[in-house]
Amino acid sequence: MSYSPWQRSVLDNALAALTEGRLAHALLLVGPAHMGKTAVADVLAQRLLCSAPTTDNLACGRCRSCTLYAAGTNGDIQRVTLEPNEKGDKLRTEITVDQIRRLGQWFSLTPQLGGAQVAVIAPADAMNVAASNALLKTLEEPSANRFLLIVTSRPGRLPATIRSRCQRLEFRIPARSDARAWLVTQGFKDADIDSALDAARGQPGLAAEWLGQGGLSLRREVITELNAVGTGKLSPIELAQRWLGDEQGELRLRFAADLALDAASRRVGAAPAERGGLTVPADFPKLSAWFDAINRTREQLKAPIRNDLVLAGLLREWRTMFP
Ligand SMILES: [Zn+2]
Missing domain, CATH: 3.40.50.300 (P-loop containing nucleotide triphosphate hydrolases)
Structure with missing residues (x-):
């Protein structure tokens, strides 16, 4: 090998x-x-x-x-x-x-x-x-x-x-330049590598998996959908059903958690921040609480319960953070 x-x-x-x-x-x-x-x-x-x-x-x-x-x-x-x-x-x-x-x-x-x-x-x-x-x-x-x-x-x-x-x-996450160089040797397109590494927090193996399996476009979808819920253009229950409609629910939630964590950790002033296309609510304590809620939901989704209601509740919380 x-x-x-x-x-x-x-x-x-x-x-x-x-x-x-x-x-x-x-x-x-x-x-x-x-x-x-x-x-x-x-x-x-x-x-x-x-x-x-x-x-x-x-x-x-x-x-x-x-x-x-x-x-x-x-x-x-x-x-x-x-x-x-x-x-x-x-x-x-x-x-x-x-x-x-x-x-x-x-x-x-x-x-x-x-x-x-x-x-x-x-x-x-x-x-x-x-x-x-x-x-x-x-x-x-x-x-x-x-x-x-x-x-x-x-x-x-x-x-x-x-x-x-x-x-x-x-096993340590390599320097960004080494991670990039390795992804190039794996045959991935230069243009996508940086956004994949950003999304994967520098983990080259994870970035490779996403690059190979369409994970990046799924992540962009999650951003668009959360924005749509935030502005009231999409209902939480509708999005919950969509997210549970295929096998990618866990990955979507993982992206959502990641985006929320990223937004919460980049707190600059009180103004709503724009990061990676996601419109982030101004209320940082609420955002952090939401991040915790995502992770609880990820645990709950492993158990056989009314998944769509749990997920819709989570997305409803997201909606309430916006005017
Ligand atoms: Zn031998």
């Missing part, structure tokens, strides 16, 4: 630590979403399992372990992630204690190829409390050649007792 510069730097640090014998059993791969953390965890896992690493310290790709790894049948790696629910029509929203207990039992087995055992937990912040407690037990009993790669973009949701037992591998 080809790595982005920020993936390369994390991988280099981990491999250097491995060479020097200071790579911990438990690693916390942490950084914003869409930076390729899980991909780096996979590369690292393959390297830890490889029986004949190359001179530049990567997996050889030829030994028995690497061959099985490539075929997806290497029994010495376990991936713990969100599993399908009982009906099998959706993913669960949590990593369960049973999954972590099974992982603990698996770690107590002898490695099939006589080398290392590696587990990747992603997204680790999806572990519920019981699962976290079970993981803590595993962390308290480290054994040789057993590695646990814990991947999260929300480290704050993991108990401090877990975080403190891990070596941290941090």
Whole structure:
């Protein structure tokens, strides 16, 4: 695979630590979403399992372990992630204690190829409390050649007792110029890159996703629609139904939250500010409260309730901030 510069730097640090014998059993791969953390965890896992690493310290790709790894049948790696629910029509929203207990039992087995055992937990912040407690037990009993790669973009949701037992591998948002240069190499049009990076707060992976999937035009739509609600040209309930009409509701709310936060953080004087085309209300305390309300709504929309009413309520609040 080809790595982005920020993936390369994390991988280099981990491999250097491995060479020097200071790579911990438990690693916390942490950084914003869409930076390729899980991909780096996979590369690292393959390297830890490889029986004949190359001179530049990567997996050889030829030994028995690497061959099985490539075929997806290497029994010495376990991936713990969100599993399908009982009906099998959706993913669960949590990593369960049973999954972590099974992982603990698996770690107590002898490695099939006589080398290392590696587990990747992603997204680790999806572990519920019981699962976290079970993981803590595993962390308290480290054994040789057993590695646990814990991947999260929300480290704050993991108990401090877990975080403190891990070596941290941090993915950092690159400098703007590096992010731009990388997006150009990914084949994106120069003209769109800056607005995508603005919208993604400098996260190149996220900007790439939006550039590739029409996220930028969706964001422009959100701006137009919020402006229309603000001026009373569009009713909150109508917009709520429109936003819930396809699978993009969560992304729209995310853009709305982002725009509100951006506006609230750019408070200059009391005059209504224009930012990125969104007409922003003058009442900043209300705007901040609205930002909190969006995030509550995003949580609520995950539960099966009358979604359109919740969302319409949120948009009605937006309307009240304008004369
Ligand atoms: Zn190998």
